[in-house]
Amino acid sequence: MSTAKFHYINHACCVVAKNNAAIVFDPYLDGNPQGLTAKDIKADYIFISHGHFDHLGSAFEIAKHCGATIISTAEIAALATEAGCQAHAMHIGGTYKFPFGKVRVTPAFHGAGVPGGHACGFVVDFYGTKLYFAGDTALFGDMRLLPRLDPFDYAVLPIGGNSTMGPQDAIIACEFLQAKYVIPIHYNTWPMLAQDVYAFKAEVESKTNCKALVVKQGETIDIE
Ligand code: NI
Ligand code: MN
Numbered sequence: 001m002s003t004a005k006f007h008y009i010n011h012a013c014c015v016v017a018k019n020n021a022a023i024v025f026d027p028y029l030d031g032n033p034q035g036l037t038a039k040d041i042k043a044d045y046i047f048i049s050h051g052h053f054d055h056l057g058s059a060f061e062i063a064k065h066c067g068a069t070i071i072s073t074a075e076i077a078a079l080a081t082e083a084g085c086q087a088h089a090m091h092i093g094g095t096y097k098f099p100f101g102k103v104r105v106t107p108a109f110h111g112a113g114v115p116g117g118h119a120c121g122f123v124v125d126f127y128g129t130k131l132y133f134a135g136d137t138a139l140f141g142d143m144r145l146l147p148r149l150d151p152f153d154y155a156v157l158p159i160g161g162n163s164t165m166g167p168q169d170a171i172i173a174c175e176f177l178q179a180k181y182v183i184p185i186h187y188n189t190w191p192m193l194a195q196d197v198y199a200f201k202a203e204v205e206s207k208t209n210c211k212a213l214v215v216k217q218g219e220t221i222d223i224e
Contacts, residue, residue, distance in 0.1 A: 028057030049135030051113025075117035101125035108137035158186030160193030
């Protein structure tokens with residue numbers, strides 16, 4: 001299995017690229033250090049965890065310019081379709097086999113940002129690279145079930161606190177999720193999300209078997 005590239009744009013927005021294909025999560029581009037705009041993003045699929053502005057972001061614009069399919073809850077998929085985008089509606093607990101691999105939609109304890117909706121997360125097998133993108137969420141005990149349903153190597157977790165898990169809760173999440181690696185996101189974007197990511201790394205690595213991969217905004221790393 002070839003390596004995938006994990007590119008962290010900013011906030012919760014990351015791109016995973018492999019086999020000349022790319023998926024993007026929660027493309028909020030405002031203030032990204034590289035100054036990327038919607039037109040710079042090339043993706044085949046766009047995952048949207050919920051409708052808050054800092055997640056929905058430029059998703060519809062990106063989808064329209066590159067023809068990407070939006071994968072999200074039924075409520076957000078309906079908005080995407082109305083906006084003229086391709087969308088695949090799923091919902092919590094559902095799985096579907098896409099050409100790149102299997103997707104499971106997971107619960108997330110958070111506001112939906114759209115009327116009648118739910119926030120969610122995703123477990124994605126992208127050509128054999130398996131990751132859990134938690135979305136905005138509180139820590140919840142049923143995270144323990146996720147690796148049993150669909151094992152994954154990487155957990156992409158918010159650690160900013162205030163609106164989601166903070167570092168202490170994210171450490172417990174790592175224990176529940178049994179992932180080999182955690183990639184922290186959704187911190188330091190604003191003063192209320194300020195966290196010491198290296199203190200998080202040191203603590204999670206001393207308390208669990210999980211290794212923290214600190215990816216700076218604008219940086220790309222290789223993942224399995
Ligand atoms: Ni949110
Ligand atoms: Mn958020």
